[in-house]
Amino acid sequence: MGMGNNKPPIVEIAHLSKSYRRGSQTIPVLEDITFDIADGEFLALMGPSGSGKSTLLNLIAGIDKADRGTIRVGGVDITTLSDKELATWRSANVGFIFQFYNLMPVLTAFENVELPLLLTDLSRSERREHVELALQLVGLTDRVDHYPAQLSGGQQQRVAIARAVVSDPAILVADEPTGDLDRVSAGEILQLMDRLVREFDKTIIMVTHDPRAAEKARIIRHLEKGILTDIDGQPASPVAGS
């Protein structure tokens, strides 16, 4: 685990547990997870289906609620926030990258990227500036007025990445970002994510099945049956990346 940087942690997770109810049964998904993610880290979460890696990602991103434990992101314990506060918190602090891009089909690339900025106080011209910058970053300045259906998978994912970074959030969460892409496009997306970490100091937490994707990450964590391990299959130490 020595590849991490020496910056303070941006995500601190302590004794996190989560279970789902199916009928009368309670199925534990995460059990007493404790670990930190350093600022500017590129972390890959791996593990078999049902291991709870997406659940962990959702909890960190503030779209799911934990049963027990705390999640501090940038010093804020998000487990204590109400639904409304969480929504506001997400808009300012989290960028989402999904497996199937999740763009609004009726909005153009520009409008899709602009969406998160509608939740800010930016003026119309300021928003335009930010959107153009984000689209420039992902190399899609010539596709501004295209609708998602007019773009390839790789291009759509790049629009989604532009949308994730446009409001300059501290962390980016990516759930199988290359899962729906061919090898070449997947490579481009991973390179782009790598650049976001190296040049723009973003923290990326990525769930993936794809070993090639995981290779790009600086730290790989495995989840199995709700227990977090490091790459050697050993239970993780409380503070990772140190």
Add this chain to the structure above:
Amino acid sequence: MAIPFSYSMRNLWTRRLTTVLTASGMALVVFVFAATLMLAEGLRKTLVETGSYDNVVVIRKSANSEVMSGVDRAQTSAIESQPEIARGSDGRLLLAKELVVLINIPKRESNKPANVVIRGISPASLLLRPQVRLTEGRMPRPGSAEVIAGTSIARRFKGGGLGETLRFGMRDWTVVGIFDAGTTGFSSEIWGDVDQLMQAFRRPVYSSVTFKLRDPAAFEQFKHRVESDPRLTVEAKRETRYYEDQSEAMAKFLRIMGITLTVIFSLGAVIGAMITMYAAVANRVVEIGTLRALGFQKMSILAAFVIESLLLGLLGGVVGLSGASFMQLITISTMNWQTFSELAFTFTLTLDILWKSLLFSVGMGFVGGVLPAFRAARMNIVEALRSS
């Protein structure tokens, strides 16, 4: 800040077919809604415009209309002597003793007979009704079997045209003139010399006395005096009020029937809108989850879907209203049950009906959209995202 308006707009455009079909359902309801209100309004307007505010109609007490009324010569003389009656420039009283009789004559198209009002007029009759203009021919000569016909009669009844002959009262009457009374009820009448017509119909009494007030405010004073005069068995009404009373029963019936019908129809349209909106929500579960993840509040999602449904309703309303506005080109003739005579009137679109119809359509959209919108707003983000 809210989800952009264009998101709601373009989603409607994207599923054009469903949008058009759902909006058509609502358009039909709005059409019926607007059309019946227009019908009631047309009827009311036709009858109310027939009267003038400063004219007074005197009829026999408790006779609802001139047709049922009779005022004998002794009583008309007593009324003529009242001080409130205005005088014309020639010094004569602006007062008309008139006879109203119903006859039936066949229609041009169907040959079926229908009731028509024949009005025996005095020289002052035209002066009392400035909205009536002779457009063709001339006025009947006193003492001759001549009549003039309203434009609506001339067009729709056999023998009603200029130069044609009508047979009633056991005599033939020549139509020597056509008068235009706009959209008022007079357009559906035939006018002739009152003395000639009283002879022909063997009527010893007048039907009504109509006069112009010297001072429009003096009406109450006049009414009080004549109605408490023991020699007189009459009641006085302002002419506008007299004709409004005549339209009331029919207009009310039309309105109640129209509103009952549209309420029933609108249930269907609302359910249609609801199904459409539930389908729209179901098809966009992932989008909703994504918007929520990006930080849009539940209220924004709710608003976006309610707006979409309101737009759907508004579209239906605009289409239905524009359809209904074409109804203004149609003239309807129907039996006025209070006078038992044929009355021609048009569908009339007013600003009041316009906004009521639009409000109604938007209301349907709201009722249809609010439950699906709540479902969308309350969706669990993780489950919504997982359904991709």
